[in-house]
Amino acid sequence: xxxxxxxxxxxxxxxxxxxxxxxxxxxxxxxxxxxxxxxxxxxxxxxxxxxxxxxxxxxxxxxxxxxxxxxxxxxxxxxxxxxxxxxxxxxxxxxxxxxxxxxxx
Numbered sequence: 001x002x003x004x005x006x007x008x009x010x011x012x013x014x015x016x017x018x019x020x021x022x023x024x025x026x027x028x029x030x031x032x033x034x035x036x037x038x039x040x041x042x043x044x045x046x047x048x049x050x051x052x053x054x055x056x057x058x059x060x061x062x063x064x065x066x067x068x069x070x071x072x073x074x075x076x077x078x079x080x081x082x083x084x085x086x087x088x089x090x091x092x093x094x095x096x097x098x099x100x101x102x103x104x105x
Contacts (some may be wrong), residue, residue, distance in 0.1 A: 001049030006104040011093040013040040017077040019052040024067040031063045
């Protein structure tokens with residue numbers, strides 16, 4: 001985060017359980033994006049470091065990290081062997097992009 005914020009994009013998960021866990025350098029979870037916390041609709045989340053004072057784009061929710069280093073851990077539920085391709089396809093759509101390069105869709 002020392003070079004600037006990142007935008008986390010999650011696709012519409014259509015009710016499927018998923019989570020993206022955000023952890024700081026000390027191993028403390030400071031935020032979650034996912035079914036239990038933000039729902040399963042598509043969304044964009046600006047992850048900014050401490051003290052960042054730029055403008056948050058319209059329609060984007062800000063998550064402030066306590067540190068300039070963030071570990072993201074993503075999980076997507078797979079219901080069965082036949083569901084693996086669908087779940088993997090959704091997981092691949094979870095993207096992290098520097099704000100300086102992010103284009104709203």
